[in-house]
Amino acid sequence: MTSASRPRRSDATRAAILNAARERFAADGYDRTTIRAVAADARIDPAMVMRYFGSKQQLFAAAADFDLRIPAITGLPPDQVGSGLAAHFLDRWEDSDSLQVMLRSAATNEAAAEHARRIFAEQVTPAVAALEPDPEEAAALAALVAAQLIGLAMCRYVLRLPPVVAMGREELVARYGPLLESVLTSRRTGTR
Amino acid sequence: MTSASRPRRSDATRAAILNAARERFAADGYDRTTIRAVAADARIDPAMVMRYFGSKQQLFAAAADFDLRIPAITGLPPDQVGSGLAAHFLDRWEDSDSLQVMLRSAATNEAAAEHARRIFAEQVTPAVAALEPDPEEAAALAALVAAQLIGLAMCRYVLRLPPVVAMGREELVARYGPLLESVLTSRRTGTR
């Protein structure tokens, strides 16, 4: 196994490419991001990007890989789950480009959309399943939670609707906390 | 005024271009939609698109112009406002590409995002302002309503999260009705 071998000289370059790629994908989405622009940001030749990552699609896959780090919501007092989730995601959005990468790219790139579905299935669904025994209902609630957070992120970071941009962190937490809570504690009451 | 003049022979072509453009923009977003593809769909020469609409950006502006047709929500009994809104938007999404045009394009095209902000200000905000006297709070509530609907649309039509796709119309109405209602009847209770 060579995974613990001495760090190669190229690791720094690799990381620089990945940083530049994340910024570009977050700002411009998949289609408008060019390999040449990423290379220029990282101060290297476009050919290096291909050498290290193989193709634009694989570069994107590497740049879009991230962890939502959803906190365990099982132990919290029930009236703090919603505001805790809201606060967590607001912080996560502000200090990382990863979610904007996904939102801006998934709109036009099927691989990015597939990636989003995977993150949803592997990270959001299990977290909600800890609260809801019925797996089918858990999947539905997880989807509603995702819709809440994605709607907020779209309005605040992508569309930049003025009222949403103007709201501060604590105001958003105060407004979304109860909303998320009522989603999580709701059960289907309709037909079937 | 020549607006009532005999219909020109070119009007049909113009409409064909617009139809093809809306489909392409809805399916692929702004960047990946090419003038050549639109022209091929409309069975005409790419140069005609330029002749009629001037540029790709102006073609987009023409294709993205639409009306949400938000129903008057003042007269409804308070417990039907939410489900009424949910039902209206689900129907609107299913029978028109316009909203997908906006969602897919605004992610990477600033003009499209500006267009979305205008539609929000001209159509969503006034509708909510009929229920909420304080204009600042009305803007905030309108933004939250928009976030609800955009989150749902993103998950169902763009990201295609399986649980959201699987839900039927009446299930979505049943789940989103109360949610929208609690948004509309909420007031800010936090700091300030």
Add this chain to the structure above:
DNA sequence: CGTGGAAGTCAACAGGTGTTGACCGCACGG
């Protein structure tokens, strides 16, 4: 030293893009 392989550069490719201007043909008013 010198040699082998990794790291990085350069120039070019094949294809696609928005956009332009010169050209053609047909209907219609004189």
Add this chain to the structure above:
DNA sequence: CCGTGCGGTCAACACCTGTTGACTTCCACG
């Protein structure tokens, strides 16, 4: 009957894209 103008076609432009392969430079090790 002509010719004028509108609807439409064609070919080309300048540019940008992802990707490739041959080339040079540099460093570490024998």
